[in-house]
Amino acid sequence: MEEVVLPTVSRVALCGGTHGNELSGVYLVRERLKRKVEEEEHISVVTVMSNPRAVQQCRRYTETDLNRCFTHATLSGPVTDKTPYEIVRSQELNTLLGPKGSPEAMDLVCDLHNTTANMGLCLIAYSDCDWISLHIYRYLQRQMSDIPVRFIHFDLPLNEAYSLDSVGKHGFAIEIGPQAHGVVRSNILSTMQEGVQQMLEWVRLFNSGTPFEGGKVDVYTMVKNVDYPRDFETRGITAAIHPQLQDRDFCLLRPNDPVFQTFSGETLKYTGTEPLYPFFINECAYYEKGIALSLARQRSVGIPSIRSEREGEQGKRKSSAEEMEEEEEIKGEMEEEGYQKLMEYGEESDSLNGQYK
Amino acid sequence: MEEVVLPTVSRVALCGGTHGNELSGVYLVRERLKRKVEEEEHISVVTVMSNPRAVQQCRRYTETDLNRCFTHATLSGPVTDKTPYEIVRSQELNTLLGPKGSPEAMDLVCDLHNTTANMGLCLIAYSDCDWISLHIYRYLQRQMSDIPVRFIHFDLPLNEAYSLDSVGKHGFAIEIGPQAHGVVRSNILSTMQEGVQQMLEWVRLFNSGTPFEGGKVDVYTMVKNVDYPRDFETRGITAAIHPQLQDRDFCLLRPNDPVFQTFSGETLKYTGTEPLYPFFINECAYYEKGIALSLARQRSVGIPSIRSEREGEQGKRKSSAEEMEEEEEIKGEMEEEGYQKLMEYGEESDSLNGQYK
Numbered sequence: 001m002e003e004v005v006l007p008t009v010s011r012v013a014l015c016g017g018t019h020g021n022e023l024s025g026v027y028l029v030r031e032r033l034k035r036k037v038e039e040e041e042h043i044s045v046v047t048v049m050s051n052p053r054a055v056q057q058c059r060r061y062t063e064t065d066l067n068r069c070f071t072h073a074t075l076s077g078p079v080t081d082k083t084p085y086e087i088v089r090s091q092e093l094n095t096l097l098g099p100k101g102s103p104e105a106m107d108l109v110c111d112l113h114n115t116t117a118n119m120g121l122c123l124i125a126y127s128d129c130d131w132i133s134l135h136i137y138r139y140l141q142r143q144m145s146d147i148p149v150r151f152i153h154f155d156l157p158l159n160e161a162y163s164l165d166s167v168g169k170h171g172f173a174i175e176i177g178p179q180a181h182g183v184v185r186s187n188i189l190s191t192m193q194e195g196v197q198q199m200l201e202w203v204r205l206f207n208s209g210t211p212f213e214g215g216k217v218d219v220y221t222m223v224k225n226v227d228y229p230r231d232f233e234t235r236g237i238t239a240a241i242h243p244q245l246q247d248r249d250f251c252l253l254r255p256n257d258p259v260f261q262t263f264s265g266e267t268l269k270y271t272g273t274e275p276l277y278p279f280f281i282n283e284c285a286y287y288e289k290g291i292a293l294s295l296a297r298q299r300s301v302g303i304p305s306i307r308s309e310r311e312g313e314q315g316k317r318k319s320s321a322e323e324m325e326e327e328e329e330i331k332g333e334m335e336e337e338g339y340q341k342l343m344e345y346g347e348e349s350d351s352l353n354g355q356y357k
Numbered sequence: 358m359e360e361v362v363l364p365t366v367s368r369v370a371l372c373g374g375t376h377g378n379e380l381s382g383v384y385l386v387r388e389r390l391k392r393k394v395e396e397e398e399h400i401s402v403v404t405v406m407s408n409p410r411a412v413q414q415c416r417r418y419t420e421t422d423l424n425r426c427f428t429h430a431t432l433s434g435p436v437t438d439k440t441p442y443e444i445v446r447s448q449e450l451n452t453l454l455g456p457k458g459s460p461e462a463m464d465l466v467c468d469l470h471n472t473t474a475n476m477g478l479c480l481i482a483y484s485d486c487d488w489i490s491l492h493i494y495r496y497l498q499r500q501m502s503d504i505p506v507r508f509i510h511f512d513l514p515l516n517e518a519y520s521l522d523s524v525g526k527h528g529f530a531i532e533i534g535p536q537a538h539g540v541v542r543s544n545i546l547s548t549m550q551e552g553v554q555q556m557l558e559w560v561r562l563f564n565s566g567t568p569f570e571g572g573k574v575d576v577y578t579m580v581k582n583v584d585y586p587r588d589f590e591t592r593g594i595t596a597a598i599h600p601q602l603q604d605r606d607f608c609l610l611r612p613n614d615p616v617f618q619t620f621s622g623e624t625l626k627y628t629g630t631e632p633l634y635p636f637f638i639n640e641c642a643y644y645e646k647g648i649a650l651s652l653a654r655q656r657s658v659g660i661p662s663i664r665s666e667r668e669g670e671q672g673k674r675k676s677s678a679e680e681m682e683e684e685e686e687i688k689g690e691m692e693e694e695g696y697q698k699l700m701e702y703g704e705e706s707d708s709l710n711g712q713y714k
Contacts, residue, residue, distance in 0.1 A: 027597075027620055030593070031620045031621070058644070058645075116537045116540055178537075180473040180535075180537035180538065180540075180641050181537065181538075181539070181641075182538070182641040182642075182644065183473055183537075183639055183641045183644075184594075184597045184639075185597065185598070185603060185639065186597040186598060186599060186600045186603065186618045187600050187603070189597060189620070190600075236387070237541075240384075240541045240542065240543040240546060241542070241543060242543060243543045243544050243547075246542060246543065246544070261543045263384055263388045263546070264388070282540055282541075282542065284537050284538075284539040284540045285539075287415070287539065287540075288415075
């Protein structure tokens, strides 16, 4: 397969505090802002505290979840005196880091999150054919041997993509757990610091002309969310995640495996027919969203060799639209035999929207 | 040492949701209320959702921390339209379960809590000579072998005791962790359910005349709180609990052991001269209170054999004041050689007030 030449990643945004009680990102960003980090070699890094009001109150958000506000519809909606703070803020951030989908947008937006689930380090993105994100993913996997590194793919078009990282030309959330919201654990903070350093190191190498070989990576594509069992009348939950499933994120869930334990002690089993990979198991912030866990299908995705364009090559560069098309073509070539597109599972994908952290 | 004869424990209050985001107690109480549990043999159990507004919002409290409102001063203060909800609620609960210090008060008040710290199951109380509480503690230790069970003692007089359990004639909090606030983990919920069942079983046995032998128990007496290192100007924290201390609640902390790791990577060590036992390490709710961990001294406390008074013995029973005096005398007899009263450490006890969960 042909080597792909891509523009350098010159402008990077590093964001924390999009959820104000996810403290690793908050403290990492706060420390960087304090130290007034100089421009890195070949990269300009913009450090952003995304939701300072929520950070101040150590809450996920003040009026509405900021990390659901970056759809085209919300970003282009009218603002009045009564518009929730987070919607106003999403438009500010879009001006600062985007505008989303425009040539002025940041080359890479990385948004830092924590989860109460035992997920290790995950990159979460909307594309499984963004070679920059997937190469960074593989680099982190290789450089960070002390923690599992995984890639979660939410299959949504750009205009429906709702989270801050979707504002960049490339982008992903870095999600690390388990960590209670409102708490900072030094091991989780160190992991995040290392993840960020390795990501910037990859960008530095890429920009300086280092070629990166192609190969295959495992990607977890979101299939559906599962809610807690609830009381028919009160809608209160009537069960907790089963002890045999708790903390087992990314361990294959097979038909008839235990999923819930009701408060009266009964075990409820997985009734699906397809074995899938659970993640965001018992995430604190998802109780209000009606999500007890999410389920993904694992796929092996081929990625081409890449390098950054050299001076003088720019003339030969294709337009963004052509690039996207080419990526899709390469992806088509590389798809595994037997891989079925997510959209074939139409009945399972209704619950996809607006539900990832 | 002489056997002590005590009145039966006929009226028990079981409370949850004093902090609305500590979900084990919330769900345990909710389930009991649903099932409309009948009167137990020899015991009347009143089940109470302490702070329904905070439970509704899944927050620790709505206006002020309910579990700091049970001092004599707060309970007897005036109420106006502007009085915080939790203060109004504390007076309602005092009417329902107390009044504190009166003969009408519940015989036993047990209040259910969770912590993000790795504390196992702790009973937390204001007295180290309340034989009922200490015998229940020893019973739980013996019956529940799969989790460490400990007793924490806050040495405050009754009128300064600030938590809900201080409203009963006997009382303690049951504190279980680690569990992220806003999350229910089935293993932690099961442990709490078992703790409550064992406690009620002990009360049943005691009331039916079963004698309980004396002996010794380990008690952790609170010495002082330690705050996070903070920025001199902004007062923001500049360090997290050191990875070598995180999750090591009740493991002896010796002079020069690591306590914090600053966000720039420096290790800060324990500068005290006395080895002490840390607990509530990195408890989420204590960031706002300026507590990174608490430190306790471990002591062996002697407890006498006890049994409940039989019918006809009541005439011989002493007044409450006489009982208290006798307990103090027995405690005096039983104190270990070399045990120094907490109050000798006057300079360390300034920070004791208002700071336990």
